Amino acid sequence: MVSGKSDQELKELSLRTGNACVGFNLRRTTRLLQRLYDEAFEPLGLKGTQFSLLMAVAGNKGATIGELAQPLGMERSTLSRNITVMQKKGLVIVEEGKDRRQQKISITGQGLSVLQDALSLWERVQERLIRELGEERIKNLLADLQSLSQWIKET
Amino acid sequence: MVSGKSDQELKELSLRTGNACVGFNLRRTTRLLQRLYDEAFEPLGLKGTQFSLLMAVAGNKGATIGELAQPLGMERSTLSRNITVMQKKGLVIVEEGKDRRQQKISITGQGLSVLQDALSLWERVQERLIRELGEERIKNLLADLQSLSQWIKET
DNA sequence: CCATAATATAAGTATATACACATATTAACT
DNA sequence: AGTTAATATGTGTATATACTTATATTATGG
Numbered sequence: 001m002v003s004g005k006s007d008q009e010l011k012e013l014s015l016r017t018g019n020a021c022v023g024f025n026l027r028r029t030t031r032l033l034q035r036l037y038d039e040a041f042e043p044l045g046l047k048g049t050q051f052s053l054l055m056a057v058a059g060n061k062g063a064t065i066g067e068l069a070q071p072l073g074m075e076r077s078t079l080s081r082n083i084t085v086m087q088k089k090g091l092v093i094v095e096e097g098k099d100r101r102q103q104k105i106s107i108t109g110q111g112l113s114v115l116q117d118a119l120s121l122w123e124r125v126q127e128r129l130i131r132e133l134g135e136e137r138i139k140n141l142l143a144d145l146q147s148l149s150q151w152i153k154e155t
Numbered sequence: 156m157v158s159g160k161s162d163q164e165l166k167e168l169s170l171r172t173g174n175a176c177v178g179f180n181l182r183r184t185t186r187l188l189q190r191l192y193d194e195a196f197e198p199l200g201l202k203g204t205q206f207s208l209l210m211a212v213a214g215n216k217g218a219t220i221g222e223l224a225q226p227l228g229m230e231r232s233t234l235s236r237n238i239t240v241m242q243k244k245g246l247v248i249v250e251e252g253k254d255r256r257q258q259k260i261s262i263t264g265q266g267l268s269v270l271q272d273a274l275s276l277w278e279r280v281q282e283r284l285i286r287e288l289g290e291e292r293i294k295n296l297l298a299d300l301q302s303l304s305q306w307i308k309e310t
Numbered sequence: 311c312c313a314t315a316a317t318a319t320a321a322g323t324a325t326a327t328a329c330a331c332a333t334a335t336t337a338a339c340t
Numbered sequence: 341a342g343t344t345a346a347t348a349t350g351t352g353t354a355t356a357t358a359c360t361t362a363t364a365t366t367a368t369g370g
Binding site: 011015026052061073149151152 | 157188284296303310
């Protein structure tokens with residue numbers, strides 16, 4: 001029973017649950033880390049999310065919204081809106097396919113140029129993270145995150 | 156140089172960077188996992204984020220926005236808006252403190268009742284995660300996330 | 311070939327998030 | 341005490357996110 005607990009007992013329950021909850025810890029760390037990336041890419045007027053998306057577009061020339069959304073683990077409607085932002089910035093271009101329902105996304109010349117600069121900023125962040133946590137823990141962390149993603153997709 | 160690369164080379168670079176990027180992997184897993192929690196809490200009209208916030212409020216009776224934001228690793232302005240949502244749902248109550256700049260947040264009776272039900276739904280998700288990844292990996296994952304959060308806060 | 315089903319995307323609505331700035335209140339210094 | 345500093349929160353603006361619903365296009369079954 002939650003409602004019968006004293007303030008002190010609630011405090012302990014709250015701490016215990018917060019420490020154990022994978023969702024809470026993932027969200028909190030993601031929030032905090034996102035700020036590091038955003039700071040790093042700020043000179044390019046880019047957010048961390050946009051860097052990832054630009055990289056995904058670059059590596060999947062002419063892919064549709066649906067094809068991109070899959071590996072990103074993102075709703076197509078979300079991706080659609082994110083692509084619009086990138087398009088306004090001139091980083092990607094959207095073209096109709098033969099199947100006129102589909103929108104084929106590609107990176108622009110300007111997008112490639114920004115990506116080039118962003119990549120070296122990304123490397124600096126990556127190196128800081130490796131220096132801080134160590135290569136082994138980063139590797140394990142990435143593997144765990146990927147296992148988790150894979151499992152959820154299959155569920 | 157990014158701009159001189161072939162489509163195939165860009166594809167490889169994109170895959171390699173995506174696999175190595177802590178930010179991307181954290182965001183993707185968080186997105187996917189969030190849906191599991193949202194499904195679980197859906198019968199209560201609650202989101203995963205709101206469960207975490209409700210639990211934090213319950214464990215810190217009368218805390219201010221600023222005091223809550225700190226351990227949540229959240230901007231105070233963000234928390235302020237999230238609290239408004241919870242207030243509209245009748246789950247928390249906001250009162251002026253002696254220092255009238257401050258807003259003291261507490262959980263309501265209805266909030267406690269919802270929290271009670273939410274807690275058992277949360278436990279089911281937690282058990283599924285432990286069954287899937289194993290207790291050891293979950294423990295390591297949580298420890299890594301907490302180290303990372305701690306470091307970023309100190310940076 | 312036409313009606314219907316399936317598919318791809320966008321738009322409506324709501325929450326989560328952060329930064330910059332505005333506002334109100336308290337503290338601190340002279 | 342009065343002016344200025346610092347502090348706590350809320351608002352404006354923009355992006356990220358997802359669910360539901362609408363729209364347009366293609367495929368399918370008769």
